[in-house]
Structure formats: C-alpha cells, structure tokens
Amino acid sequence: MRELTDDKSIEKGERKRLQIEHARESSIRAKQVKIADKICNVRDITVSPPADWPLQRRREYLTWIEKVVAGCRDVNPKLDQAFDQAIVRARSVLDLKS
Numbered sequence: 001m002r003e004l005t006d007d008k009s010i011e012k013g014e015r016k017r018l019q020i021e022h023a024r025e026s027s028i029r030a031k032q033v034k035i036a037d038k039i040c041n042v043r044d045i046t047v048s049p050p051a052d053w054p055l056q057r058r059r060e061y062l063t064w065i066e067k068v069v070a071g072c073r074d075v076n077p078k079l080d081q082a083f084d085q086a087i088v089r090a091r092s093v094l095d096l097k098s
Contacts, residue, residue: 023071031072046090
C-alpha cells in the first residue's frame with residue numbers, strides 16, 4: 001500500500017510533517033492501518049523505548065503521533081478508543097518519570 005510508505009530520501013522532519021498532512025487524505029483502510037501502527041508505537045515508546053531516547057524525545061514523539069492520528073479518526077471507533085487509551089496511559093507513565 002503506497003500511501004503507507006514514507007519516502008526515505010526526504011529529510012526526517014519533512015517526512016514527519018508530510019505524514020500529518022497526508023493523513024486526512026488517506027483511504028479508510030490506510031487510516032485504520034496508520035492508527036493501529038501508531039497504537040503499537042505508543043505502547044513501545046511507553047514500555048520499551050529505544051535506549052538513546054530521553055524522556056523529552058519520547059514526549060515529543062507522542063505529540064507528533066497525536067497529530068498524525070487526528071487526521072485518521074472517525075473511520076473505526078474501536079481503533080480511536082484503543083489509541084485514546086494508549087496515549088492516556090503513555091502520558092501518565094511519562095509524566096511520572098519527570
């Protein structure tokens with residue numbers, strides 16, 4: 001599915017910006033896959049982040065993920081709910097680490 005693939009030749013910050021921008025334009029199927037993928041990413045960042053990611057980077061990543069998912073919402077209520085639960089849990093865990 002092409003709409004789920006990032007162009008790795010583009011600088012990382014620009015790729016992230018484009019993910020936010022393109023989320024709203026994605027097909028219903030792609031939006032569902034993106035939300036499911038972001039749920040997994042949120043859970044990973046919460047319980048098993050990359051060793052070289054400080055707390056601030058993890059928080060910034062969650063903020064970016066929320067922006068991507070905002071453009072994908074309202075295609076699957078169960079995925080929306082699972083994402084909301086994952087992000088609330090992640091924020092509470094990361095806030096406890098402050």
